[in-house]
Amino acid sequence: MADSATQARQSAIDLLDQILGEGRLLSECLGAGALDRLPPEERARAQRLTLDTLRGLERADRLLKPHLQKAPPLSVRNALRLGTVELAHGEAAHGVVHSMVEIVGRSRRHGRLKGLVNAVLRKVAADAPSAWGRLRVPRLPRWLRDPLVQAWGAPAVAAMEAAHFVGAPLDLTLKSGASAPGGEVLPTGSVRLHDAGQVSALPGFAAGDWWVQDAAAALPVQLLDPQPGESVLDLCAAPGGKTMQLAAAGARVTALDISEGRMARVRENLARTGLSAETVVGDALEQGGQYDAVLLDAPCSATGTIRRHPDLPLAKDGSEFGALIELQAQMIAHAWTLVRPGGRMVFCTCSLLPDEGEVQVEEALTLYPDMSTDRAALGLPGIDPAWITEEGGLRLRPDYWSERGGMDGFYMAVLRKAADGPE
Numbered sequence: 158m159a160d161s162a163t164q165a166r167q168s169a170i171d172l173l174d175q176i177l178g179e180g181r182l183l184s185e186c187l188g189a190g191a192l193d194r195l196p197p198e199e200r201a202r203a204q205r206l207t208l209d210t211l212r213g214l215e216r217a218d219r220l221l222k223p224h225l226q227k228a229p230p231l232s233v234r235n236a237l238r239l240g241t242v243e244l245a246h247g248e249a250a251h252g253v254v255h256s257m258v259e260i261v262g263r264s265r266r267h268g269r270l271k272g273l274v275n276a277v278l279r280k281v282a283a284d285a286p287s288a289w290g291r292l293r294v295p296r297l298p299r300w301l302r303d304p305l306v307q308a309w310g311a312p313a314v315a316a317m318e319a320a321h322f323v324g325a326p327l328d329l330t331l332k333s334g335a336s337a338p339g340g341e342v343l344p345t346g347s348v349r350l351h352d353a354g355q356v357s358a359l360p361g362f363a364a365g366d367w368w369v370q371d372a373a374a375a376l377p378v379q380l381l382d383p384q385p386g387e388s389v390l391d392l393c394a395a396p397g398g399k400t401m402q403l404a405a406a407g408a409r410v411t412a413l414d415i416s417e418g419r420m421a422r423v424r425e426n427l428a429r430t431g432l433s434a435e436t437v438v439g440d441a442l443e444q445g446g447q448y449d450a451v452l453l454d455a456p457c458s459a460t461g462t463i464r465r466h467p468d469l470p471l472a473k474d475g476s477e478f479g480a481l482i483e484l485q486a487q488m489i490a491h492a493w494t495l496v497r498p499g500g501r502m503v504f505c506t507c508s509l510l511p512d513e514g515e516v517q518v519e520e521a522l523t524l525y526p527d528m529s530t531d532r533a534a535l536g537l538p539g540i541d542p543a544w545i546t547e548e549g550g551l552r553l554r555p556d557y558w559s560e561r562g563g564m565d566g567f568y569m570a571v572l573r574k575a576a577d578g579p580e
């Protein structure tokens with residue numbers, strides 16, 4: 158029976174194999190129970206090792222290259238990558254090398270390569286800790302880097318990559334009147350913890366005083382400014398961070414999502430926080446009715462969340478983006494019919510690509526004569542006027558607030574509907 162550290166490493170390598178070999182997202186693997194058989198501490202360790210390896214993949218490959226004549230099979234390569242990252246982070250060499258040799262040695266297909274793993278990691282152990290910091294910050298793959306450079310320029314993309322490499326602190330949204338489990342209050346009102354540990358063990362979790370939500374993700378509802386008693390439709394609601402903000406403001410919330418499984422998470426979150434909303438499993442494009450306000454947090458590339466999801470650029474190749482952009486345009490068109498005259502809608506995506514943000518709103522403004530962007534709504538505490546875009550939306554990037562630990566990349570705009578039909 159392997160020791161617990163070796164089990165966590167084996168699980169991390171299995172996850173890396175699925176992400177880098179099969180193009181699966183870490184969240185999908187975890188949702189399918191990939192770590193369920195590990196005790197909580199080892200589960201957390203396996204996840205941390207996976208994330209560290211994905212963030213440092215480019216550096217690990219550079220350190221390994223001189224010691225490999227040809228690329229070994231993926232799972233052996235992933236064992237070497239994980240070992241290299243751990244060594245670079247100061248983990249004791251004997252434990253790392255011993256674990257990786259044991260893991261590769263027990264593989265029926267690749268067991269014969271355990272000698273190679275031993276030899277390579279011993280060489281890497283000698284230079285990884287000092288060489289690591291001299292290597293460049295890992296870059297995004299070309300399929301994503303190129304369009305981002307075109308949109309924001311090379312220096313901005315380098316700053317985003319630096320933010321991705323650092324990772325993300327834990328941000329919380331507090332129910333009004335609740336107290337934070339420590340941390341720093343950000344200018345926009347979210348609370349930030351830098352070394353949070355296990356979320357469910359933090360004070361106030363069981364009582365439902367707060368929920369985890371990146372500071373950038375908390376802004377769309379702040380901009381929508383829901384009022385007590387207003388009818389608000391949350392069109393793509395799961396897992397429910399924004400639904401809870403809407404409900405906490407006293408609005409009459411209808412939370413809709415196409416995924417039954419993800420809607421179960423919304424219900425769990427509402428139950429824990431003692432908040433209420435009507436939950437509907439269905440297709441946003443088929444929803445009817447008229448609402449004072451609509452929140453459209455549309456499905457997107459999620460490229461704004463790479464600080465927390467470094468698997469995304471490595472598992473994906475951008476081939477799904479065209480379909481997502483088309484779906485967003487359809488969703489804006491339909492959601493607009495659900496806003497009552499004189500009402501408002503917030504459209505947002507956690508994307509870094511203008512095609513999923515600025516361009517969608519520019520196009521919508523030309524298509525719907527009764528639509529205008531509400532710039533005044535963007536004047537909230539903590540919002541830098543430099544973040545406001547030409548068409549009147551808000552562009553957030555992971556390199557903003559870098560001294561504080563960054564924020565997710567996001568786009569959002571408040572769209573007002575004329576009270577008396579198209580002008």
Ligand SMILES: C[S@@+](CC[C@H](N)C(=O)[O-])C[C@H]1O[C@@H](n2cnc3c(N)ncnc32)[C@H](O)[C@@H]1O
Nearest residue numbers: 393394395396397398399414415416440441454
């Ligand atoms: C960006 S996430 C929403 C995050 C959520 N608003 C929050 O703050 O926790 C997008 C969601 O859209 C849902 N979705 C995708 N296509 C949909 C559709 N046609 N109708 C309704 N929901 C859809 C997905 O299941 C996913 O939960």
